[in-house]
Amino acid sequence: MHAQARENFSGRALSLAAGLPLCRRRPRALYVHLPFCARRCPYCDFAVAPWREGVGLEARYLAALEAEARARVPAGFRARTVYLGGGTPTELTLDGLRRLVDLLRPWASGAAEVTVEANPRTLLPRKLAPLVEGLGVTRLSLGAQSFTPRLLEALGRFHRPEDVARAVRLARDLGVPGVSIDLMVAIPGQTPADVEHDVDAALALEPDHVSVYCLTYEPGTPYHRQRRAGALVAHRPGAEARMLGLVRRRLRAAGFEHYEVSNYALPGRRSRHNRVYWRNHPYVGLGNGAASHLGGVRLMNHRDPLAYVEAVERGGEAVAEREALEPARKVRETAYLALRTSRGLDPGRFLRDTGVDPRAFFSDELARLTELGLVTTRGQRVVLTGRGVSLADAVGRELL
Ligand code: SF4
Known part of the structure; x- marks a missing residue:
């Protein structure tokens, strides 16, 4: 990824450096x-x-x-x-x-x-x-x-x-x-x-x-x-x-x-x-159907156990899908995963992890979710309400 490049996502310019702290x-x-x-x-x-x-x-x-x-x-x-x-x-x-x-x-x-x-x-x-x-x-x-x-x-x-x-x-x-x-x-x-x-x-x-x-x-x-x-x-x-x-x-x-x-x-x-x-941090996954998340790339292994074994026997690995995560996608995923936790979306931590201020980047989505009673603020942090916990998948769809 090139930090100088820029892309436009939902009308908002996002430096491609976004998400890189996590990837590194x-x-x-x-x-x-x-x-x-x-x-x-x-x-x-x-x-x-x-x-x-x-x-x-x-x-x-x-x-x-x-x-x-x-x-x-x-x-x-x-x-x-x-x-x-x-x-x-x-x-x-x-x-x-x-x-x-x-x-x-x-x-x-x-x-x-x-x-x-x-x-x-x-x-x-x-x-x-x-x-x-x-x-x-x-x-x-x-x-x-x-x-x-x-x-x-x-x-x-x-x-x-x-x-x-x-x-x-x-x-x-x-x-x-x-x-x-x-x-x-x-x-x-x-x-x-x-x-x-x-x-x-x-x-x-x-x-x-x-x-x-x-x-x-x-x-x-x-x-x-x-x-x-x-x-x-x-x-x-x-x-x-x-x-x-x-x-x-x-x-x-x-x-x-x-x-x-x-x-x-x-x-x-x-x-x-x-x-x-x-926290959307990197990890190593081994075995059939396992995902790895390394250097900003998500790797997904063959799901079928025999297909996995045969692929490794042939070529030393069994990657079925390889996806370089776009910064904007990574930022959105990170926000959704954070919101699923009781700590919620902590602007300071999010900025450190992704290089993006979530209050600015997600201002429209958070306003909508607040209006629907699905998220609320606790101090600086944004957290799911009780209703938001029950409808966490819907919150995910809004953010992703
Ligand atoms: S088959 Fe049953 S025990 Fe095995 S992973 Fe699925 S749910 Fe769990």
């Missing part, structure tokens, strides 16, 4: 995607390989990860935060997990925060132990979704509520200090009483972090087809918002801070890794 930052976060799952959940459109399809792929996948890491990771990179996501990382075999630890150690050892996602049903001490010993796992993220058996069945999940409690105990026995629990709302047939029950059951396990998502019906999934066929009835947006409001009130009453639209944490226990995404 060195990445300090590492995401590693492990696609294997015991089976595919009917609502899931993540880049996963159900175990039956993944059999035989593990050794090639790990070899591809190693080759990709050598090609992709910048010289001198040491991760401050590491996130092993998927998929279900702990679906790897024991040998696979040991190999994963060995291949990540040069970049990941000594990281301040290491998170691993796990399925409550299939997590075993012998699976978690090598990750704890080899990488120093500090957080376990459990896909509980619900503690109501009929809702777990509706989601096609095969774990039981008691599996989540067992997995939490296991993590604590192995000395993992942080536990995050994922909950889902707007599950077909879910009532407000079910939501309260799920939040209370999660709180009873004393997690330090809770993530809450609305069920979505992604094209190509069985859930999407069933909804179109009328076999599944989705909740109306108003009901979803009320459920999210219920969760918010209950978690806040329990001392949790609602620090990002979908995320709650006890004081001092926020996810440091996700903060990198929310």
